[in-house]
Amino acid sequence: MDELRINGARLWAALMELAKIGATAKGGVKRLALTDLDKQGRDLVVGWGREAGLSISIDQIGNVFMRRDGSDHTLAPVVTGSHIDTQPTGGKFDGNYGVLAGLEVVRTLNERNITTLAPIEVAFWTNEEGSRFVPVMMGSGVFCGAFSLETAYAATDTEGKSVGDELARIGYRGEQVPGRHPIGAYFETHIEQGPVLEDAGKVIGVVPAVMGLSWYDCVVSGMEAHAGPTPMGLRKDALQVATRIMQEVVAIAKRYPPYGRGTVGMVQVFPNSRNVIPGEVKFSIDLRNVNEALLNTMHEDMLAYIDQTRRDSGLAIGIERVSHYPPCPFHPECIDAVRRATAKLGYSSMDVVSGAGHDAIYAARLAPAGMIFIPCKDGISHNEIEDAQPGHLEAGCNVLLHAMLERAGVA
Incomplete structure (x- = not known):
């Protein structure tokens, strides 16, 4: 089996064919969850699965499982997958690669008439991106019980359309109860969405864990006043106080290397007028670390700084944690299976902790x-110019093939 390889040209062709559905003028893809375009993408992938001899099952949140039987029906399937919904200005590879790499594994096994002991399944999960409906990673979240099916069904987009209704409309509101579908092991292949692999000149990233994160909404309330007549010492400038906190977010992250992350990505200034001292500033805070104790320390550091800033400035500062995911270490056996496959195939590699969330x-x-x-060009993702080399895509899929075969066993 050591000589077994996938068909890289066929994998690339499938990625480019799927990318035509929702293609944008800049070379990206806009295929939001549960839209008509999402239905077209789902139908195409499911059709390819049926052509490969896979049986199809769909659960109540629209997660799709495409199954290749093994010789031992008592064994739970070895599953691989990702998602095919995209950002509004998404690329061709984020999520899509993981699904079509799984399909290419199946096609390769079919061509070589290889029967596995455990079944092999390719899954794609509903609304991973969260760009139309929240929460993100909705399908996998409902599947594992992180939140209820009813909560997911009730989520609405900006037009008031609900997940439950849209699933039914596009024909992907299945009957299987989420979580009732057994999984023996799960592998997900993905572009890195960051610059580490490319910068290091490595082909494969072995992922030991995903960073935990805490998201916050912060509001600083001062007093708007005329920019000319109001002396500097008598101002209640919400923006100047807010920027102190923003700088501290970055400073906190730098205090806890190498995996500390601190970002302010959204800022709203009121009244946002050229000659008015800002009276209110709302902004987001994103803290991440792969170490749970350090992530908690970062959280406490930030709250302490805000308390001190509140006392020093005399302004009202509100802070609310709106989302929290603990770090996710992956299973040593699956990590080792990826390492062994990479070494056997002769690819260069390094450990890369994921800074982004995934269905895994x-x-x-x-x-x-x-x-x-695998690397992506300039580390860019969630962008229409997202790109990856065909050779790297092929390499990642080869590693997936051998890792899954190790886990599933060969009859």
Whole structure:
């Protein structure tokens, strides 16, 4: 089996064919969850699965499982997958690669008439991106019980359309109860979405864990006043106080290397007028670390700084944690399977902790799980210019093939 390889040209062709659905003028893809374009993408992938001899099952949140039987029907399937929904200005590879790499594994096994002991399944999960409906990673989250099916069904987009209704409309509101579908092990192949692999000149990223994160909404309330007549010492400038906190977010992250992350990505200034001292500033805070104790320390550091800033400035400062995911370490057996496959195939590699969320986080709550990263150009993702080399895509899929075969066994 050591000589077994996938067909890289066929994998690339499938990626380019799927990318035509929702293609944008800049070369990206806009295929939001549960839209007509999402239905077209789902139908195409499911059709390819049926052509490959896979049986199809769909659960109530629209997660799709495409199954290749093994010789031992008592064994739980070894599953691989990701998602095919995209950001509004998304690329061709984020999520899509993980699904079509799984399909290419199946096609390769079919061509070589290889029967596995455990079944092999390719899954794609509903609304991973969260760009139309929140929460993100919705399908896998419902599957593992992180939140209820009813909560997911009730989520609405900006037009008031609900997940439950849209699933039914596009024909992907299945009957299987989420979480009832067994998983023996789970692997997810993905572009890195960061610059580490490319910078190091490595082909494969072995992913030991995904960073935990805490998201916050912060509001600083001062008093708007005329920019000319109001002396500097008598101002209640919400923006100047807010920027102190923003700088501290970055400083906190730098205090806890190498995996500390601190970002302010959204800022709203009121009244946002050229000659008015800002009276209110709302902004987001994003803290991440792969170490749970350090993430908690970062959280406490930030709250302490805000308390001190509140006392020093005399302004009202509100802070609310709106989301929290603990770090997710992957299973040692799956990590080692990826390492062994990479070494056997002769690819250069390094460990890369994921800074982004993936469906594998929720799958890992139910079964041993692991991830495989490949480089993406300039580390850019969630962008229409997202790009990856065909050779790297092929390499990642080869590693997936051998890791899954190790886990599933050959009859």
